[in-house]
Amino acid sequence: xxxxxxxxxxxxxxxxxxxxxxxxxxxxxxxxxxxxxxxxxxxxx
Numbered sequence: 224x225x226x227x228x229x230x231x232x233x234x235x236x237x238x239x240x241x242x243x244x245x246x247x248x249x250x251x252x253x254x255x256x257x258x259x260x261x262x263x264x265x266x267x268x
Contacts, residue, residue: 228261
């Protein structure tokens with residue numbers, strides 16, 4: 224599992240695209256708090 228945090232909301236898509244480009248991880252949860260984002264991913268391979 225990887226939990227990222229401290230991501231400003233305008234960079235959310237860039238982080239998700241980076242995970243999508245790496246087929247070893249799948250985003251399983253996105254959490255929002257104001258303008259901040261936390262993305263949780265799990266290893267799939």
